[in-house]
Amino acid sequence: MLLDVAHLDISYGANPKPTVQDVNFTLNEGEVLTIVGESGSGKTTVIRAILGCLSAGGHVSNGDINFAGRDLLKFSNSDWLDLRGKDVSMIFQDSGAMMNPVQTIGHQYIEYIRTHSDMSKEEAKQRAIDMLARMNLPNPENILNSYAFELSGGMRQRVGIAMAITFHPKLLLADEPTSALDVTTQAQIVKELMNIIKKGGASMIVVTHNIGVAAYMSDKIMVMAGGRVVEYGNTEDVIKNQKKPIPRSF
Numbered sequence: 001m002l003l004d005v006a007h008l009d010i011s012y013g014a015n016p017k018p019t020v021q022d023v024n025f026t027l028n029e030g031e032v033l034t035i036v037g038e039s040g041s042g043k044t045t046v047i048r049a050i051l052g053c054l055s056a057g058g059h060v061s062n063g064d065i066n067f068a069g070r071d072l073l074k075f076s077n078s079d080w081l082d083l084r085g086k087d088v089s090m091i092f093q094d095s096g097a098m099m100n101p102v103q104t105i106g107h108q109y110i111e112y113i114r115t116h117s118d119m120s121k122e123e124a125k126q127r128a129i130d131m132l133a134r135m136n137l138p139n140p141e142n143i144l145n146s147y148a149f150e151l152s153g154g155m156r157q158r159v160g161i162a163m164a165i166t167f168h169p170k171l172l173l174a175d176e177p178t179s180a181l182d183v184t185t186q187a188q189i190v191k192e193l194m195n196i197i198k199k200g201g202a203s204m205i206v207v208t209h210n211i212g213v214a215a216y217m218s219d220k221i222m223v224m225a226g227g228r229v230v231e232y233g234n235t236e237d238v239i240k241n242q243k244k245p246i247p248r249s250f
């Protein structure tokens, strides 16, 4: 088992009632779990906890998160720095928004690679080019010389995914990775993500508003409402046995 989340409670600030309560799930190598649920149900909170980067005031107030046999809740800052971007990495809703608008993509990508490895500038550049090509981005050298605003949303998302998979993470976390894109581009990005999983054997947790995407991509689905898990199981079972329909748009 790669990831085991048990009885997880997450609180913000001094609020005595945890925002996320009693979340339990497991993920094996190569599995995809999607998390669906209305806005504010706690999806982002859960995946941020796994990456050890809850937003201000957030903390795990109960439970366990075990990743590849290690207790993430006992991690020091340097343990996290070591894990993030390497064994576990994150794909954001809008990778462009995560990038520095006044630095070229190449500058940021090469710096990112060099922070996580001992590659030379030249080696890092070559690795970046290889990764962009792997995401089917044309003219990777041109992309490295571009600024985020010069690329389309779909291209920016491909760059974000390329960066996230640079070091062959065991676990990819994707928070609404296609929500900012048009329907055609969404479908392409979903396919790219599936290819990564099939080729690389990584596991993935995807937060999505799109139940079609969830059904297509995942081995397991977890439905959240009001900070709790209301459905969890194999995708087919969850889709077949829903007690009430999973909302199609939130």
Ligand SMILES: Nc1ncnc2c1ncn2[C@@H]1O[C@H](COP(=O)(O)OP(=O)(O)O)[C@@H](O)[C@H]1O
Pocket: 012, 013, 019, 037, 038, 039, 040, 041, 042, 043, 044, 045, 046, 055, 056, 057, 058
């Ligand atoms: N930094 C924060 N401080 C206080 N409350 C927060 C913070 N971040 C999120 N929340 C609250 O936690 C709940 C779950 O939020 P979130 O995990 O972002 O939900 P989702 O991703 O499902 O939309 C919401 O009620 C939200 O207002």
Ligand SMILES: [Mg+2]
Pocket: 043, 044, 045, 175
């Ligand atoms: Mg969210």
